[in-house]
Amino acid sequence: MFLETIPDTSGYMIAGFGVCFAVMGIYILSMYLRGANLKRDAEMLESLQVENKKTKSKTDTAKKK
Amino acid sequence: MQPKPIALKILDVVSIISIAAATYLALFFAPTEAVMGQVQRVFYFHIGTAWVAMLGFILAAVAGIAYLVTKNMLWDRFEVAAVEVSAMFFFITIALGSIWARPAWNTWWTWDPRLTTAAVTELIYIAYFMLRQGIEDPEKRARFGAVYSLLGGLSAPITFMVIRLFRTIHPVVIGSQSAAAQGGFSMTTNMRTTFFFALFAFTVLFIDLIWHRIRLGGLEEKVEQLKLEASI
Numbered sequence: 001m002f003l004e005t006i007p008d009t010s011g012y013m014i015a016g017f018g019v020c021f022a023v024m025g026i027y028i029l030s031m032y033l034r035g036a037n038l039k040r041d042a043e044m045l046e047s048l049q050v051e052n053k054k055t056k057s058k059t060d061t062a063k064k065k
Numbered sequence: 066m067q068p069k070p071i072a073l074k075i076l077d078v079v080s081i082i083s084i085a086a087a088t089y090l091a092l093f094f095a096p097t098e099a100v101m102g103q104v105q106r107v108f109y110f111h112i113g114t115a116w117v118a119m120l121g122f123i124l125a126a127v128a129g130i131a132y133l134v135t136k137n138m139l140w141d142r143f144e145v146a147a148v149e150v151s152a153m154f155f156f157i158t159i160a161l162g163s164i165w166a167r168p169a170w171n172t173w174w175t176w177d178p179r180l181t182t183a184a185v186t187e188l189i190y191i192a193y194f195m196l197r198q199g200i201e202d203p204e205k206r207a208r209f210g211a212v213y214s215l216l217g218g219l220s221a222p223i224t225f226m227v228i229r230l231f232r233t234i235h236p237v238v239i240g241s242q243s244a245a246a247q248g249g250f251s252m253t254t255n256m257r258t259t260f261f262f263a264l265f266a267f268t269v270l271f272i273d274l275i276w277h278r279i280r281l282g283g284l285e286e287k288v289e290q291l292k293l294e295a296s297i
Contacts, residue, residue: 010104
């Protein structure tokens with residue numbers, strides 16, 4: 001009538017904690033990678049902007065001459 | 066991106082320590098539940114993640130209102146952060162619930178009112194990102210996102226209340242539950258300590274991740290602006 005032993009559900013427990021930490025880990029990793037990619041893009045776009053400004057000022061001076 | 070503030074660095078460390086302590090308490094401090102056995106230990110993380118997810122969905126709705134009133138893009142950034150972090154935590158809640166349900170209910174999934182509303186809520190917020198990705202104009206995207214998160218926010222209280230209003234097999238650990246509920250248990254002092262500590266730990270982690278995501282949002286806006294300037 002009554003349960004004499006505690007059922008062995010440790011496999012499910014390990015799976016539960018495993019899933020929890022795996023999902024959190026993947027999310028943190030994705031955030032890190034997105035940040036790194038965006039930083040690279042920002043640096044590249046900023047350097048392009050500086051180059052464009054330089055080329056523009058050179059053409060303007062050439063035109064004036 | 067601006068250098069990481071000291072407060073955020075401290076919060077990172079506190080989050081790691083809190084989650085490690087919550088794991089220790091759940092695994093070694095809380096007693097083994099007599100009917101379900103070891104799997105009951107995932108309950109502390111199931112509730113912890115559910116709590117922060119619900120909090121985040123409601124905060125996103127509030128941020129949506131704030132954006133619509135002020136038109137300040139910072140609110141939009143906060144809203145995106147709250148939805149993204151909450152959707153991640155809610156996915157864990159559903160996965161943990163399913164893992165717990167297998168030995169407790171003898172099934173991975175059943176279309177019980179709580180499980181159904183939880184699945185609908187998660188899908189609503191996955192669709193939120195699909196909606197945002199389809200809109201190029203940042204202001205229009207923020208406006209649509211704000212209205213959507215405001216309407217989506219209604220699903221959080223519905224999901225929370227459904228087990229208290231309808232006949233369901235999902236147990237209610239705090240408060241009275243339906244007669245059909247299966248897998249409920251009463252908490253001992255150590256269980257209660259672990260439970261409240263897990264709530265605290267996930268709240269700290271939630272704040273930490275939101276802060277990181279807001280900073281990432283700032284960088285996204287900067288890159289978007291630079292791309293716009295480059296295309297002109």
